[in-house]
Amino acid sequence: MAEYEKVLTRNVGVPRAYDIDVYESRGGYAGLKKALTEFQPDQVTDLVKNTGLRGRGGAGFATGLKWSFVPKGPMQKYLVVNGDESEPGTFHDRELLENDPHQLVEGAIITCYAVGITKAFFYIRGEFALGYHRLQNAVKQAYEKGYLGKNILGGGFSCDAYTIQGAGAYICGEESALLESLEGNRPMPRSRPPFPAVVGLYAGPTVVNSVETISNIPHILVRGLEWYTSLGTAPRNTGPFIYSLSGHVNNPGNHEGPLGLTIGELVNDIGGGVLGGRTMKAFIPGGASSAWLKGDCWDVKLDFDTLGGMKTMLGSGAQIVLDDQCCVPHAAVRLAEFYNHESCGKCTPCREGTRWMVKLGRRIIEGSADSKDIDTLFRIADRIGFGPPNKMTLCALGDASTSCITSTVRQWRDEWEYHAKHGRCPTPTGKPVNLAV
Ligand SMILES: Cc1cc2nc3c(=O)[nH]c(=O)nc-3n(C[C@H](O)[C@H](O)[C@H](O)COP(=O)(O)O)c2cc1C
Numbered sequence: 001m002a003e004y005e006k007v008l009t010r011n012v013g014v015p016r017a018y019d020i021d022v023y024e025s026r027g028g029y030a031g032l033k034k035a036l037t038e039f040q041p042d043q044v045t046d047l048v049k050n051t052g053l054r055g056r057g058g059a060g061f062a063t064g065l066k067w068s069f070v071p072k073g074p075m076q077k078y079l080v081v082n083g084d085e086s087e088p089g090t091f092h093d094r095e096l097l098e099n100d101p102h103q104l105v106e107g108a109i110i111t112c113y114a115v116g117i118t119k120a121f122f123y124i125r126g127e128f129a130l131g132y133h134r135l136q137n138a139v140k141q142a143y144e145k146g147y148l149g150k151n152i153l154g155g156g157f158s159c160d161a162y163t164i165q166g167a168g169a170y171i172c173g174e175e176s177a178l179l180e181s182l183e184g185n186r187p188m189p190r191s192r193p194p195f196p197a198v199v200g201l202y203a204g205p206t207v208v209n210s211v212e213t214i215s216n217i218p219h220i221l222v223r224g225l226e227w228y229t230s231l232g233t234a235p236r237n238t239g240p241f242i243y244s245l246s247g248h249v250n251n252p253g254n255h256e257g258p259l260g261l262t263i264g265e266l267v268n269d270i271g272g273g274v275l276g277g278r279t280m281k282a283f284i285p286g287g288a289s290s291a292w293l294k295g296d297c298w299d300v301k302l303d304f305d306t307l308g309g310m311k312t313m314l315g316s317g318a319q320i321v322l323d324d325q326c327c328v329p330h331a332a333v334r335l336a337e338f339y340n341h342e343s344c345g346k347c348t349p350c351r352e353g354t355r356w357m358v359k360l361g362r363r364i365i366e367g368s369a370d371s372k373d374i375d376t377l378f379r380i381a382d383r384i385g386f387g388p389p390n391k392m393t394l395c396a397l398g399d400a401s402t403s404c405i406t407s408t409v410r411q412w413r414d415e416w417e418y419h420a421k422h423g424r425c426p427t428p429t430g431k432p433v434n435l436a437v
């Protein structure tokens with residue numbers, strides 16, 4: 001793997017980098033100063049559009065394009081930074097919040113300047129107590145230094161920022177449920193269209209971006225277009241990326257590299273290989289919501305389009321290794337339980353379907369089912385759809401809940417059959433070696 005200079009995580013491990021003095025001494029807020037003095041707002045949006053930056057929160061939507069959907073005019077507009085990270089296996093935003101909150105605050109102010117926004121909300125997962133308090137302090141320090149508030153750095157632009165803690169529901173990370181939560185309502189996703197860019201928080205135009213996406217922005221301003229597009233594969237899979245690596249691997253953790261490392265580079269060169277020198281049976285390439293790959297996927301590139309072309313996704317940016325001692329049906333049903341627990345219940349196919357997947361999955365695991373039940377399990381999963389052709393649900397949680405079932409029944413049908421017949425795992429010990437989620 002080629003040499004790589006860390007950008008997004010360059011301050012991780014630097015003592016007190018969450019304090020503004022240390023952050024500034026390492027070049028912090030130079031991006032904001034450059035944006036305010038050398039760029040018109042639209043030029044910032046164009047620059048971000050040209051970099052090809054795509055959202056790191058799950059859907060991979062083009063960031064600059066999203067910003068350009070916000071209508072022009074004097075109405076109140078909002079930025080909502082999504083820090084509700086809670087998908088199993090995903091932990092990059094937490095690290096950014098705890099170690100480098102000013103990078104996020106700076107990125108948010110630049111985003112507001114670009115889009116004509118004067119109010120930014122940071123919505124942070126309730127369990128991230130340390131990250132939340134460091135972010136709160138960063139916002140306070142940014143006000144004290146004149147980076148937030150009225151007439152920022154004397155350039156005429158004004159912006160306020162607010163920090164809010166969630167209360168531990170995965171669905172609050174879904175952007176429209178998050179907006180409901182911010183408004184003080186029960187967090188249930190909204191029907192779309194209209195999309196938040198047009199009708200969002202308090203019915204005003206709203207940009208929703210994830211913590212990692214926004215953390216890219218200061219570096220784009222400072223280092224420029226050419227640098228950004230030199231990382232990854234231009235034009236659609238560019239920039240730095242934080243891989244949250246976990247599971248049966250020697251060196252788990254957040255590893256930054258260019259977008260599009262191969263699975264072999266991530267797991268072997270950076271991750272130190274599979275635990276105990278064992279074989280990789282399965283690989284989850286984009287968080288618990290993504291379809292699983294067979295373990296011989298070493299040359300597959302971890303980017304949006306390669307994975308999309310394989311009917312899986314880069315999703316929330318989490319990669320999970322499962323070795324040859326793992327029981328696939330057990331691990332899949334464990335994930336199905338998570339989605340069943342987190343379904344908000346608004347749509348019948350998701351509310352009932354996730355429950356049925358768990359019930360039937362458990363029956364198969366216990367051996368009180370037969371081959372036909374595996375077909376039924378697959379059919380139930382296949383009918384909870386957000387995207388085309390089914391469009392049965394209001395948000396992507398419905399679809400996400402099915403990936404662990406459909407992809408494993410397709411590729412490890414023998415393991416599901418073995419369980420249905422014998423009521424035990426097809427692993428060397430006959431016992432489950434569960435996914436640590
Ligand atoms: C159930 C569910 C949970 C989600 N959780 C998060 C989350 O914790 N953080 C996040 O940034 N995006 C999450 N998303 C994606 C958001 O809806 C939205 O697409 C994202 O915040 C947009 O930011 P981006 O364009 O920067 O990726 C979730 C989506 C779904 C369906």
Ligand code: SF4
Nearest residue numbers: 344346347350395398
């Ligand atoms: S798909 Fe599931 S989580 Fe999403 S709105 Fe419908 S019931 Fe709620």
